[in-house]
Amino acid sequence: MTFRHTKIKPRNIFRLLYAAPMNVHKNELGLALDISYITPNIIVCSYPVTNFPRLMYRNSLEELVAFLNFHHGIGNWKIYNFKVEKCSSDYTDDDLIYSIQLSQYGSTERRLLPNANYATHNLTAEMFGENCIDQVLLRKGWLDHCPPPFLLLQEIIDDIYQHTSQSESSVAVLHCKMGKGRSGTVCIAYLMKYLESPLSDARDVFMDKRFRPGLSKGVTIVSQLRLLRYHELFLFYDPPLRASLLDQCARARFQLTSVYLSKPSSVILTHPYFASIKIQTFNRERDGLIDLAVLETDGELLYKSKEKGLTICLPLNVDLSDIRLEFGVISKSSNVMNSFTSLASYSHCWLNLYFETLRCSRDFSQTHFTLSELREEQRTGQEFLFVIKWSELDGVKGTTNRGLKLFDSITLKWKLL
Numbered sequence: 001m002t003f004r005h006t007k008i009k010p011r012n013i014f015r016l017l018y019a020a021p022m023n024v025h026k027n028e029l030g031l032a033l034d035i036s037y038i039t040p041n042i043i044v045c046s047y048p049v050t051n052f053p054r055l056m057y058r059n060s061l062e063e064l065v066a067f068l069n070f071h072h073g074i075g076n077w078k079i080y081n082f083k084v085e086k087c088s089s090d091y092t093d094d095d096l097i098y099s100i101q102l103s104q105y106g107s108t109e110r111r112l113l114p115n116a117n118y119a120t121h122n123l124t125a126e127m128f129g130e131n132c133i134d135q136v137l138l139r140k141g142w143l144d145h146c147p148p149p150f151l152l153l154q155e156i157i158d159d160i161y162q163h164t165s166q167s168e169s170s171v172a173v174l175h176c177k178m179g180k181g182r183s184g185t186v187c188i189a190y191l192m193k194y195l196e197s198p199l200s201d202a203r204d205v206f207m208d209k210r211f212r213p214g215l216s217k218g219v220t221i222v223s224q225l226r227l228l229r230y231h232e233l234f235l236f237y238d239p240p241l242r243a244s245l246l247d248q249c250a251r252a253r254f255q256l257t258s259v260y261l262s263k264p265s266s267v268i269l270t271h272p273y274f275a276s277i278k279i280q281t282f283n284r285e286r287d288g289l290i291d292l293a294v295l296e297t298d299g300e301l302l303y304k305s306k307e308k309g310l311t312i313c314l315p316l317n318v319d320l321s322d323i324r325l326e327f328g329v330i331s332k333s334s335n336v337m338n339s340f341t342s343l344a345s346y347s348h349c350w351l352n353l354y355f356e357t358l359r360c361s362r363d364f365s366q367t368h369f370t371l372s373e374l375r376e377e378q379r380t381g382q383e384f385l386f387v388i389k390w391s392e393l394d395g396v397k398g399t400t401n402r403g404l405k406l407f408d409s410i411t412l413k414w415k416l417l
Contacts, residue, residue: 031063034179038187038209039195041164041171044179047081049089061091065099068173074100076169077136080160082148082176082183084141084287093133100136142286144177145398147185147227149282149322150352151250154234157190179210181398184219189231199232221398223350230355237366245369249321249354252371253417256316259295262309263408268297268329275406278326279316292318296330317417321354327393327406345404347393351386353414360384375416385413 035045048061068077079096140156142148148156160172176182184206191202207218219225237245259277268275277295282288295312326348357374362382378384389409395401 031060031067033059033064033067035059035064035067035173036179036210038206039191041168042160042187042190043171043173044183044187044206044210045173045175046179047083047175047177048091050091050095051089053089055089058089061095062099062102064173065096066103068171069100069103072169072171074104075135076167077171077173078163079137079173079175080156080186081137081139082141082156082174082186083144084285085144085177086287093137096137097133141176142182142282143288145181145221145394146324147221147224147350148182149286150227150230150234150355151246153186153189153227153231154246156186157193160186160190161194180216181219181221181224184210185224185228188219188228192228192231193235199228203228221394222392223348223394226349226351230352233355233358237369241366241369248369248371249352252321252354252357254318254321254353255415255417256293256314256318257413257415258314258411259312260309260411260413261297261311261407262410264297264310265404265406267404268406272332273329274332276326276328276330277312278324278328279318280324280326281320281322289324292316292323318353318414321352322350323353324348324350325410325412327410329404329406345402345406346396347390347402347406349388349393351412353386356386357384357414357416371416378416383413384415385411387411 033045035043038044045064046059048059048064049055050061083090138156138159140148140152142152147153160174164170164172174183174186187206188199188202191197191205192199195202197205203218207216210216211218219228234242234245256279261275264275267273275297277297278291279293279295280289280291283290293314293316297310297312327345328347329345358369360382361368361374361377363373363377387409390402390405390407393402395403
């Protein structure tokens, strides 16, 4: 069989430049695709698009489907889309089905490889029935630079395992926006659970397979790494116990009791400035955040501690485990000044209250994870708390740029309900 390489086109040059940091798989179709094989049946890529101008530098959905059909066959691949932010070039379910149909009739592949011998692929009624899209696409996205909810992470990697276990030819194609943070988090969690890789090894595998040497450290956002450490703790429990543990996580309810700021900056102690602390979680679609509470260091709940810190007393009842803490500085002098100060400092972190409760437990055994056992510990005086230093918080858009330092560390305390 003679392969015909596509001619060099401006858009191929742009794509190659855009994907320069990535360890891109070379393909005999001559396609400029940003795809990386992490394992023989796990592929990570940047998100595919359908129209210009992003088609100049992003993966083409039509070409990605042609590649997958040519190398793995129709019915053997499934795309996992973790990108929830919308743009005009995003592909729809209909776009994906159309690309599959286009590839079925050979127009894309034959244009690329006119001399190749193609097996005839029959699109069955079952594949393109009422639930056909579920066989080739799973959309489970969440905000960029964030970890997914813990229960969602387990749902995704279990679905990947179920799909890739169907045959040796089955592959899962993971993408977010760039194929780095969100895709990397899922990929690493999958390697840990189903290939029994230690966290450090799984991170190295993803980094080495996805990126060129020395150009990226892979998954680096602190909150995403914290989620993977929760996943590591989850895998400490024997497989027969894990379903019960996930049920306990889903049913857990909490009462946040206080937030303590250690060595607060003089800025937030000087009128008219104050620190704002938001307690948040994802909205229903996970494409935005909702405020569960907004706390201020000059509010009525504030009193000064004897330990050179500030304590904000709650309570706040929370009926989920995954929450986000966001910190900023605000001025009450004017709207103009407030716009400026809100940019001066920005930091946040995600945590899972159930797994942080397990971490605080005195009994770190295989069977000690039920809410009743943890409540009994609480009754006998065990405190549940989360401490994080300023330097460990996430900054703007996944960076470590947090701006003006507001405190040395923060301590969040809660009770199980």
